Amino acid sequence: MVISQATPYLLKGLMNEATTTGFQRQTQKRQQNPQQCINGLMTTGVSFMVVPNDTKGNCTVPQMVVLDQGLYPYTGTGNVRGTCPLMTAVHTWEKTVVQPAAARHLRSPVAKIWEMGTYSCRNIAGTNKRSEHSKGNAIDIGGFHLKNGQKVTVLKDWGKNTPEGRFLRDVYQGSCRVFNGVLSPNYNAAHRDHLHLDVGGWRTCD
Numbered sequence: 521m522v523i524s525q526a527t528p529y530l531l532k533g534l535m536n537e538a539t540t541t542g543f544q545r546q547t548q549k550r551q552q553n554p555q556q557c558i559n560g561l562m563t564t565g566v567s568f569m570v571v572p573n574d575t576k577g578n579c580t581v582p583q584m585v586v587l588d589q590g591l592y593p594y595t596g597t598g599n600v601r602g603t604c605p606l607m608t609a610v611h612t613w614e615k616t617v618v619q620p621a622a623a624r625h626l627r628s629p630v631a632k633i634w635e636m637g638t639y640s641c642r643n644i645a646g647t648n649k650r651s652e653h654s655k656g657n658a659i660d661i662g663g664f665h666l667k668n669g670q671k672v673t674v675l676k677d678w679g680k681n682t683p684e685g686r687f688l689r690d691v692y693q694g695s696c697r698v699f700n701g702v703l704s705p706n707y708n709a710a711h712r713d714h715l716h717l718d719v720g721g722w723r724t725c726d
């Protein structure tokens with residue numbers, strides 16, 4: 521009997537399917553009904569703007585939500601924007617993943633989140649496939665600035681058996697319960713310095 525090399529991947533796929541959370545199932549509904557998504561986001565206390573179609577470079581995103589203020593301020597590219605389902609996921613992630621993980625592992629709360637990019641009309645690096653960033657579905661997280669001035673970064677702290685390393689591990693695992701696609705330094709060298717979080721159709725936690 522020949523056992524296909526694809527078997528582990530199939531099992532992994534089945535496991536992911538089995539652990540799909542209610543929030544992830546709701547993401548699909550939010551994608552199908554943008555106005556309902558906006559109404560939902562308004563009830564969260566997140567401050568945001570909805571901007572008209574962005575059609576630059578053949579990347580048409582029907583509706584773009586620009587984050588003004590969530591639970592945390594953001595530092596980085598200075599432009600946190602994407603689809604409403606992405607911004608809804610980001611808000612849930614801040615509240616149910618980042619905040620509790622910081623309380624569990626770090627001596628100081630998170631003051632700012634360092635993002636390395638959200639919407640960008642581009643392909644996946646090294647391929648001719650459109651990235652989830654080009655659909656407004658993804659955000660890259662480089663690390664966290666704490667209230668005491670300390671910086672926790674994926675590049676420096678990932679994989680370490682330290683409070684900062686354990687904090688990042690919990691953020692990563694929690695991200696997989698909120699976002700559909702999560703890529704970490706475990707995935708490939710292109711992700712050695714950030715967590716890629718997206719609400720695209722590809723379910724993965726790598």
Ligand SMILES: [Zn+2]
Nearest residue numbers: 658659660716
């Ligand atoms: Zn990314």
